[in-house]
Every structure is written in structure tokens, then in C-alpha cells.
Amino acid sequence: MSQSAELTPEILEQSSNISNPKEKKHVKIIKQTYKNNTNSDYTEKLWDLAQNFDYASNSNHYWGIPELSLLYGTPLYEEASPSQKLALNHLFWVANYHYIAVSESSTSMYNMITSGVFENLGGYEELCKELELETDQESYHIRTFQKVAYKTKTSLLGKTTLGNPLASKSDKGWLGKLLPKPLQPLFFSSQYKTIFSGYQDYALSFIAKKMLEGKKQYYSQYLRELEQKDHPIAAASEGISGQVAPRHWMRFFTFNWGISPFMACQYYCLRYTANAYLKNHEYCYYKSFQELEKKGEFIPAPTAISYYHLLDESFHTTISQTLAKDMYRELPQPTAYEKFLSGKILHMMQNNMLSGLSGALPGRFVADSPLFMLFIYKLLKSPVFGMSNQDSLYWMEKSFCQEHDGFHVGLKYHAKLLEALRRVFNCLEYQSAVNREMRIMAAGGSIDKAIKGNIKVFEKFSRSIPQSN
Numbered sequence: 001m002s003q004s005a006e007l008t009p010e011i012l013e014q015s016s017n018i019s020n021p022k023e024k025k026h027v028k029i030i031k032q033t034y035k036n037n038t039n040s041d042y043t044e045k046l047w048d049l050a051q052n053f054d055y056a057s058n059s060n061h062y063w064g065i066p067e068l069s070l071l072y073g074t075p076l077y078e079e080a081s082p083s084q085k086l087a088l089n090h091l092f093w094v095a096n097y098h099y100i101a102v103s104e105s106s107t108s109m110y111n112m113i114t115s116g117v118f119e120n121l122g123g124y125e126e127l128c129k130e131l132e133l134e135t136d137q138e139s140y141h142i143r144t145f146q147k148v149a150y151k152t153k154t155s156l157l158g159k160t161t162l163g164n165p166l167a168s169k170s171d172k173g174w175l176g177k178l179l180p181k182p183l184q185p186l187f188f189s190s191q192y193k194t195i196f197s198g199y200q201d202y203a204l205s206f207i208a209k210k211m212l213e214g215k216k217q218y219y220s221q222y223l224r225e226l227e228q229k230d231h232p233i234a235a236a237s238e239g240i241s242g243q244v245a246p247r248h249w250m251r252f253f254t255f256n257w258g259i260s261p262f263m264a265c266q267y268y269c270l271r272y273t274a275n276a277y278l279k280n281h282e283y284c285y286y287k288s289f290q291e292l293e294k295k296g297e298f299i300p301a302p303t304a305i306s307y308y309h310l311l312d313e314s315f316h317t318t319i320s321q322t323l324a325k326d327m328y329r330e331l332p333q334p335t336a337y338e339k340f341l342s343g344k345i346l347h348m349m350q351n352n353m354l355s356g357l358s359g360a361l362p363g364r365f366v367a368d369s370p371l372f373m374l375f376i377y378k379l380l381k382s383p384v385f386g387m388s389n390q391d392s393l394y395w396m397e398k399s400f401c402q403e404h405d406g407f408h409v410g411l412k413y414h415a416k417l418l419e420a421l422r423r424v425f426n427c428l429e430y431q432s433a434v435n436r437e438m439r440i441m442a443a444g445g446s447i448d449k450a451i452k453g454n455i456k457v458f459e460k461f462s463r464s465i466p467q468s469n
């Protein structure tokens with residue numbers, strides 16, 4: 001990871017060489033990260049790979065280690081044919097990067113919102129430029145993932161199972177231009193045009209402004225422009241921010257991130273979580289790339305995309321970590337309201353995004369929902385397996401409701417992510433012990449609990465499926 005910018009001793013050393021010795025550590029790291037990121041070409045490399053991607057040329061190879069496969073470790077996986085195993089490995093990549101693409105779309109918006117606050121704070125020109133560069137990179141990442149995912153899904157499952165409704169042609173502003181059409185319905189829905197939602201945004205922004213009255217001078221230009229045009233704040237229904245909190249909560253958090261410098265830094269705790277979550281899997285693809293390269297073997301394009309994405313994201317991770325852990329210390333102490341809200345955000349994030357364990361997707365840390373079961377059901381009915389209703393339910397029961405290796409693989413990834421998050425959150429003295437030690441997430445790492453929950457959900461789910469085909 002030569003250009004990787006995570007907080008390594010090299011980065012710190014390079015930083016001290018290029019800048020004023022009186023400069024604070026976090027300022028040096030930001031400047032060095034911006035410089036390294038500007039000089040890197042990972043975005044271009046992954047974008048080229050997407051332009052030339054063709055499923056057939058990559059379909060006979062694993063794109064990552066076998067445990068990065070849907071249904072890995074389940075009795076069904078053991079029975080699956082070699083071609084089904086390959087499909088499960090490819091669909092894991094697709095599912096994972098669909099989630100990442102939606103999450104990165106939200107990230108882009110929050111980058112712009114918080115950048116507006118840092119601009120008003122002054123002295124953070126490189127940070128603003130870095131956030132702009134990251135936002136630009138994300139737009140390439142998102143379109144790359146979508147392109148590969150679309151071609152793969154179409155080849156494996158056919159067009160009919162995609163079901164991506166196109167968004168209406170209403171003006172969605174800057175975010176509308178960034179998002180590929182299939183992702184737009186996840187951000188914009190008709191509910192935003194109702195009078196109620198307009199009042200709701202007004203009320204949420206009013207509360208945030210009232211509670212942060214002394215910080216008006218930092219109000220983000222991005223939010224100011226939305227307000228002037230009477231545009232609502234977009235909030236995703238999927239991806240990480242869609243999972244962290246219901247849309248009205250996310251919009252409320254957004255107003256706060258866009259007014260107070262402390263809250264703007266605090267947003268980067270959430271972004272760091274997203275970075276660490278992504279890296280938890282992506283590092284395995286990164287290692288696969290290196291091993292294949294060393295052996296001079298064929299490297300599937302998605303593996304290479306993951307490799308370059310991890311390198312690009314390492315700059316973003318450094319920025320998230322620096323803002324979440326260091327930069328806020330240079331600001332005035334948080335008010336009781338800011339402390340409360342920061343605690344609420346991490347608490348909700350743990351509860352809604354990290355408090356469970358999946359039986360069918362190793363590395364997914366929420367309880368398996370009826371919606372996720374429907375996704376697996378559709379997969380078993382698809383041309384990949386071509387099962388009857390009865391057979392699908394039989395194998396689903398074994399995957400979701402009985403202990404198998406997949407749960408143990410999930411636990412392994414759970415432990416890795418927990419450690420990465422604790423490393424950063426443990427330093428946040430303004431957070432409660434529940435958040436610093438990620439206690440809710442830790443309690444969710446239980447196979448027993450996951451199976452008990454799945455039995456209840458699956459019983460209900462299976463009753464909704466007709467017994468005959």
C-alpha cells in the first residue's frame with residue numbers, strides 16, 4: 001500500500017517534512033493526505049477497469065476468497081455445484097458493492113455539507129479541497145460498482161429480477177446529477193414533495209438552529225442553498241446512512257452536522273464506521289489481488305477494482321479518523337446538547353446497523369430481516385438454483401435457523417470490525433462507555449441470539465409463501 005494514507009509512521013514523517021513545525025498534527029496529516037491523494041491514480045485505474053468490464057471474461061474465476069460468498073458455510077453451500085459457488089461469490093461482490101455505492105452517495109452529500117462548515121471555520125482550505133476531491137472520486141466509484149453489478153446481475157439472474165424503478169424527472173439538484181438512475185429511488189421519493197415533509201424539514205432545521213444558536217456563522221453554504229431553493233435534504237433508505245436511523249432522524253442529524261464545527265467533526269465518526277466496515281471485506285480482495293499478481297495469474301476485474309478502491313479509500317479513512325479523533329479537540333468543548341446528540345447518533349448506529357449477525361451473508365451485522373429473506377428466496381428461485389417454493393424454504397430454514405460455519409465466519413469479521421471501531425471510539429472522552437466500548441455491537445455478536453431471532457422471522461416469512469410453486 002505504497003500510497004495508502006492511513007495513519008502510518010511514514011505519513012506522519014512525510015507530514016513533518018513538508019510543513020511548518022508549529023502546525024498541529026491533524027493539520028499536517030490533512031495536508032499530506034491531500035497531497036498523496038492528488039498524486040494518486042487509483043480512481044482512474046478502477047474507472048478504466050469498469051469501462052472494459054465484461055462478465056463472461058471474468059465468470060470462471062473467484063473474485064475473492066470463497067468465504068466472501070452469499071450463503072457461505074450453510075449446508076446449501078456444501079451441496080452447491082462449482083458454478084453455483086462461483087455465482088454466489090460474484091453475487092456477494094454485487095450485494096456488497098451495491099450497499100457501498102448507496103452509502104458513498106450519502107457520503108458525498110455529507111462531505112459537501114461539512115466542508116461548508118469547515119470553510120466558514122477558516123484555516124482548513126486543504127481539508128475542503130480534499131473533501132471535494134473525495135466527492136469526485138466517490139462519483140467514479142459509485143458508477144464503477146453500478147456498472148459491474150448491473151452486468152453481473154443481468155448475466156446471472158436476467159433483467160426481470162433486477163426491478164430497479166427509474167426515478168421521476170423532477171429536479172433533484174446536485175445529488176441527482178451524481179447518482180446513477182438505478183440508485184435515485186433510494187434517495188428521492190414522492191414523500192419529499194408533500195407539504196408535511198416541507199414542514200418537517202423546517203421544524204427540524206429550526207430546532208437544530210435554536211439549539212446551536214451561537215454557531216450561525218458556520219452554517220454550511222450547501223444547506224443555505226437548499227433552503228433558498230426550497231429543496232429538501234436527501235436521505236437514503238438504504239446503505240449505511242439508511243440503516244443508521246430513519247430518514248427524519250438522518251435529516252435532523254444533517255442539519256446539526258451543517259451548523260456546528262464540533263458536530264461536523266463528529267459526523268466523521270459515522271464515516272469512519274463506514275470506512276472500517278468496507279475495509280473489513282475489501283482488505284481480503286486486496287490480499288487476493290496481491291497473491292494473484294505475485295503468482296502472475298489472471299486477476300478478475302472486480303478483484304482489481306476492489307484493490308484500487310481500497311487504496312483510494314485509505315485516504316478517506318485517514319481523513320475520517322483524523323477529524324473524528326483529533327480535529328475536534330482543537331475546537332471549543334462541546335455543549336451538553338452536542339454531547340447528547342453525538343451519543344444518540346452512535347447509539348442508534350450501533351443498534352440499527354451493528355447489533356446482529358447474518359446467517360446468509362458473512363460480515364453483515366444486522367439480524368436477518370423478512371426483506372433479506374425475500375432476497376435469498378428470490379435467489380433460490382432464480383436461474384442460478386431454479387428451486388421450487390418448497391425446496392427454497394427447506395434450504396432457507398437450514399441457512400437461517402440452524403447453526404453452521406457461515407455464522408462462525410460472520411463472527412470472525414464481527415471481531416475484526418469491533419476491534420477497529422473500539423480503537424477509535426475509545427479515545428472519545430465525550431462519549432458514554434456504551435459507545436466507547438461498542439457494547440451494543442459486542443452483545444450482537446452471538447450466534448445463539450441470531451438463530452433465535454431468525455426462527456421467529458422465518459416462521460412468519462414462510463407462512464407468507466405459497467406451498468406449491
Ligand SMILES: [Fe+2]
Nearest residue numbers: 104138141313
Ligand atoms: Fe469509494
Ligand SMILES: [Fe+2]
Nearest residue numbers: 104138313316
Ligand atoms: Fe470514501
